[in-house]
Amino acid sequence: MSLRARIRAEGHLIDSGKLTRIFDRIVQDGATYEVVHFEIGRTNDQVSTVELRITAPSTEVLDELLVNLLPLGASRVEPKEARTETAPADGVVPEDFYSTSNHPTEIRLGDSWVSIERPRMDTVVVVEEDRAVGTKLRDVRKGQRVVVGRDGIRVHPPDKERDRAHFGFMTNEVSSEKQVELVVQRLVADIAEAGERDGRTVVVAGPVVVHTGGVEPMERLISAGKVGAILSGNALAVHDIERALYGTSLGVHAETGETVTDGHRNHIRAINVIRRAGGITAAVEQGILTRGIMHRCVTERVPFVLAGSVRDDGPLPEVITDMNAAQNAYAEVLRDASVVLILSTMLHGIAVGNMLPSSVRTVCVDINPAVATKLADRGSSEAIGVVTDVGLFLSLLADRIA
Ligand SMILES: NC(=O)c1ccc[n+]([C@@H]2O[C@H](COP(=O)([O-])OP(=O)(O)OC[C@H]3O[C@@H](n4cnc5c(N)ncnc54)[C@H](O)[C@@H]3O)[C@@H](O)[C@H]2O)c1
Incomplete structure (x- = not known):
């Protein structure tokens, strides 16, 4: 049959x-x-x-x-109505649950289509009266109604190849000098627009930013009010502070490029100084930390979230080592983001990519084409991977913008 x-x-x-x-x-x-x-x-x-x-x-x-x-x-x-079953325990859902993508999605409740609130990848959908809320598995509570099966679900993927309104003007991966220049130009306009629309530009950055001379351009971008928040880990802050206190990053002199005697201790010395002061903010307030990215974040009141990792030294007091709490803190900052700039961090970049709806404009800068393309490949013409040195990219951006 x-x-x-x-x-x-x-x-x-x-x-x-x-x-x-x-x-x-x-x-x-x-x-x-x-x-x-x-x-x-x-x-x-x-x-x-x-x-x-x-x-x-x-x-x-x-x-x-x-x-x-x-x-x-x-x-x-x-359309049939979406089916729901109740969660059998906290953090546990029925076997046939629906798992969301990063595209806008609607659920059929009664006679109407209801948009899922907080759209992001890999959430389950909890129905509360006439609302459908994208919810992380661990946040589901026993007895909540969870969407199961595939009835009454509608997804709206972006018109990828066709929508050339934004970064669609080029392929998913950008590497030639001319193309990088074009992306920077587009980004300058996006950041300005994000500001005007009361949206936010969120920067996700790894320590390579410090090693490649990106500190000074980042400081300029922060001071010019172009950075809404910074998401990173222990290393960016440690190496930025090491450079601010001792002029080295990972024991290598930032100006001369020479290895400094006993310089390998410097990042641990930096962590020690900040731990003694009680944290990064406290160190700025006490006049101990007087320059660098983290200093500028504190003085310009730009929020930052530092998520821990298994390879961290220290860590610095502000680093969140409870991974669930760190994820939640990242997600909270990203809620208002309209432009996200991912700079040379595979770990934090992928974490952030998974939290964003496909409508958020995302630029991923990495020297490794595989990483840049993977980060940008989110089924959307709003994301692009730029294969270049992050220090050079930041200098170009800061020169155009600040
Ligand atoms: N001492 C420490 O505490 C310490 C040191 C290092 C990392 N960490 C932590 O480990 C985690 C992962 O660190 P991560 O984000 O640096 O590593 P990662 O491996 O996730 O990402 C680094 C990325 O930078 C790219 N890259 C390298 N050189 C580049 C350049 N010149 N221009 C552009 N891109 C370039 C690489 O291709 C890679 O994709 C973080 O949480 C970090 O805080 C801690």
């Missing part, structure tokens, strides 16, 4: 390539399709609509196909 379902998709289906991907998916999953309605958008801005009747050889094939079509923006014409 064959089974049928009618599905619908809307958007820039042809020029984004989405329609082809929908057709391919149906055939690859072992089903067939018949186009029952197709209306092409007549102008550049108008969307197209397609309705297909799909026929599958079994319930299993049909169910799996409907799941696979969701991220392509195709779902049943006559």
Whole structure:
């Protein structure tokens, strides 16, 4: 016995390539399709609509196909209501839970579609009266209603290839000097716009920023009010403070590039000084720390979150070593972000990438093409990977902006 379902998709289906991907998916999953309605958008801005009747050889094939079509923006014409089951214990959900992507998603509750609040990757959806809230597994409480199955779910992926409004003007990876210059130009406009829209530019940075001469341009960007918050780990702060106190980073003199005698102690000395003062903020207030990125954050009241890692020395007192608390603190800062700049940190960059909805404009700068592209590959034309030295990139950005 064959089974049928009618599905619908809307958007820039042809020029984004989405329609082809929908057709391919149906055939690859072992089903067939018949186009029952197709209306092409007549102008550049108008969307197209397609309705297909799909026929599958079994319930299993049909169910799996409907799941696979969701991220392509195709779902049943006559939506069923989303199903929920109650969580059996704190931090535990029913086996058949729905796991979110980073794209805007709606849930069918009663007769209406309700947008998921706090959209991000890998959350479950908790339904409370007429609200649907993206919730981390560990935050689910026993008895809460959790969306299960795939009925009554609609995903709106961005029209990636077609939407050339932003970074789509180039490929996902940028490395030539001219292209880097173009990205910087675009970023300058984005940061200005983020400020005007009351949004925020969040910088996620690793210690390589310090080693490559990025401290001075970062200080300029912070002072010019272009940085809304900094997310990082122990090392950025340690090496920045080592440089501020002793002129070295990892024992190498920042100006001459020479290894300083006994310099390998310097980062531990820096941690010791800050621990004795009671923390970074306290060290600035006591006049001990008088320059560098962390100093500038304190004096300009730019919030920073330092998340711990298993390789940390010290750590500095401000480093959050409870990973759940660190994740929550990152997520809180990112809630208002409209531009995110990820600078040479695979660890914190990937963590942040997983927390962002696909609509946030993201630039990932890394010398390793694999890292830059992976970080930027979030199914969105709003993200781009820039393969270059982070110190050079920051100098270019600060020269254009501050
Ligand atoms: N002493 C310490 O306490 C210490 C030291 C190092 C790291 N850590 C911690 O370890 C964790 C991971 O550290 P991480 O984020 O530095 O490492 P990471 O490996 O996650 O990322 C470093 C990235 O920098 C890139 N890179 C290297 N040189 C570059 C350049 N010139 N320009 C642009 N990109 C370049 C690399 O390709 C890599 O992707 C963090 O939490 C950090 O705080 C602690």
